[in-house]
Amino acid sequence: MYNPEIETATHSEMESLQLTRLQQTVKRVFENVPFYQEKFKELGITPEDIKSLEDVNKLPFTKKKDLRDNYPFGLFAVPMEEVTRIHGSSGTSGKPTVVGYTANDTKTWAKIVARALVTAGGRSSDIFHNAYGYGLFTGGLGLHYGAEEMGAATVPISGGNTERQITLINDFKPRGISGTPSYILNIVEKMEQMGMDPRETSIEYGIFGAEPWSEEMRATLESKLNLKAVDIYGLSELMGPGIAIECHEAQDGLHIADDHFLVEVLDPETLEPVEDGQDGELxxxxxxxxxLPVLRYRTGDIASITREKCKCGRTTTRMSRIKGRTDDMIIIRGVNVFPSEIEHELLKIEGVIPNYQIHLIKKGSLDSVELHVELDPKLHHEVGQDLSDKKIVQLKRFIQHQMKSACLVTMDVIVHGLGGLPRSDGKATRIVDKRKSDPVNV
Incomplete structure (x- = not known):
């Protein structure tokens, strides 16, 4: 373990630490952030009203919209001369959400990520291949400084330039790798096209996140690369990667850094707490x-938590893998389905690879779904360019049947030959909304 005293603390010890830090944070935002000052006034509360962890429910919520409304630096709790780094979202749907860090924040973040890397199986003697994008996105630099803090020799390769990635993996022989699962699969695909066996690399563990991925995707990654694939969770609005991560021993829920983040799971409709083990909004x-201290940030991510001791020995709160997002749920003719549920079923089917897109379209006045899939190399070789082949027709019908049975949504299945769907050097575009005159990628 990286920090056994914290990672194996009793619940009462952790709750005492959390309460002290919660009270300090509440005082900080009340004294320094006009947005929160106004919220406290509206709710009729002061920092002195926070006497227990349960009192967190007295505090105001924060949403992504609040960061955008206070763009760029309106939620900062320190003067700009104390800010040493600025990150933000990509801003593809408007102005980015901007987050700031003091020198102490970046040191804390590095230690949080170092702890996460050790939890995932990392060691100080590792060479670590970091294929997350560097820039405003927190993934690249977040993993980079965490790996350095752990003591690893860190390769800041970023995303893209896939053949060079492969050259460095072969020559440097890293033990660990990080990136979005969709891009790591692109690396695997390129290796296979070059006549290489991805299972023969030196990589033993992979830290994957920044986009939803299913247990079936995990199985594919572990099988293709002969490694242990662990899920990492992070939000730039709170810090970046490292808020939670799976342990390599159990891969049974993501260990939250409880000493830095207080988690609640609420019913997204009523905003009331749900029982441990029940799904709700994180x-x-x-x-x-x-x-940038943040109170009660509504992530939109759906998951559950458990406080039971893990078989790895850690006592920290564990969150389940993300089941979906409140804002990416697809509602088709009254049926709710998350993209992760579609991936879960699709990757069980032979004949397709883990590269797909969900197109939301209009048929007359009704919403409909097109599921675009890509053939695996074996089937592509068998049928060539003839996508009207009997095998393809049967495959389409089978996929339609499975999706209807499992997800309760009728989908038009569009089959593409190998390489027919776009690749990404970072987050994959899984949902394409064509229901508007100007399509929006989700």
Whole structure:
């Protein structure tokens, strides 16, 4: 373990630490952030009203919209001369959400990520291949400084330039790798096209996140690369990657850094707490952030938590893998389905690879779904360019049947030859909404 005293603390010990840090954070935002000052006034509360962890429910929620409304630096709790780094979202749907860090914030973040890497199986003696994108996105630099803090020799390759990635993997022989699962699969695909066996690399563990991925995707990654694939969770609004990560021993829920983040799971409709083990919306409060402390941030991510001790020995709260997002749920003719559920079923089917897109379209006045899939190399070789082949017709019908049975949604299945769907060097575009006159990629 990276920090056994914290990672095996009793619940009462952790709750005492969390309460102290929660009270400090509440005082910080009340004294320094006009947005929260106004919210406290509206609710009729002061920092002195937070006497227990349960009192967190007295505090105001924060949403992504609040960061955008206060763009760029309106939620910062320190003067700009104390800010040493700025990150933000990609801003593809408008102005980015901007987050700031003091020097102490970046040091804290590095230690949080180092702890996460050790939890995933990392060692100080590792060479670590970091294929997350560097830039405003927190993934690249977040993993980079965490790996350095752990003591690893870190390769800042970023995303893209896939053949060069493969050259460095072969020559440097890293033990660990990180990136989006869709891009790592692109690397695997390129290796196979070059006549290489991805299972023969030196990589033993992979840390994957920044996009939804299913247990079937995990099985594919582990089989293709002969490694242990672990899920990492992070939000730039709170810090970046490292908020939670799976342990390599159990891969049974993501260990939350409880000493830095207080988690709640709420019914997204009523905003009331749900029982441990029940799905709800994850809501986080940062406990140690200086530049941008955030109260009760509504993530939109659906998951559950457990406080039971893990078989790895850690006692930290564990969150399930993300089941979906409140804002990416597809509602088709009254039926709700998450893209992750579609992936879960699709990747069980032989004949297609884990590269797909869900197109939302209009048929007359009704919403409909087109599921675009790509043939695996074996079937592509058998049928060539003849996508009207009997095998393809049967495959389409089978996929339609499975999706209807499992997801309760009728989908038009569009089959593409190998390489027929776009690849990404970062987050894959899984949902394409064509229901508007100007299509929006989700």
């Amino acid at each position: 809501v986080f409060t940062s406990l140690t952030k200086e530049a």
